[in-house]
Amino acid sequence: MTTSYAVAAILGLALITVVTRGFFFLLDREIRFPAPLERALRYAPLAALAAVLAPELVMLEGHLISTWHDPRLWAAAGAAAWYAWRRTMLGVIVVGLAIFLSLRLGWGW
Numbered sequence: 001m002t003t004s005y006a007v008a009a010i011l012g013l014a015l016i017t018v019v020t021r022g023f024f025f026l027l028d029r030e031i032r033f034p035a036p037l038e039r040a041l042r043y044a045p046l047a048a049l050a051a052v053l054a055p056e057l058v059m060l061e062g063h064l065i066s067t068w069h070d071p072r073l074w075a076a077a078g079a080a081a082w083y084a085w086r087r088t089m090l091g092v093i094v095v096g097l098a099i100f101l102s103l104r105l106g107w108g109w
Helices: 003-021 035-041 044-058 071-086 089-106
Strands: none
Touching (some): 044 071, 071 089
């Protein structure tokens, strides 16, 4: 790839990013979505997070985990328990990572 192609690609990607992220700022009026769509969009971040995390928690190299000897399962259970108890996201991250790292590095799982 020549330098001119690389510069053109970078400029094109920057333009696409500005247009797609600034789309709602470029309009003259506010866009109103139907009420059912607005209610459904409230769950979009949670659904995306679940879609990313679920396969990471239950699969290893394309196969379902067949043993409880996996630190990811224990870390997820500990993080969920912390969230049920205290409802703090920082605590969820700290507890999950502490359990994962202690099992992974400390016990060699």
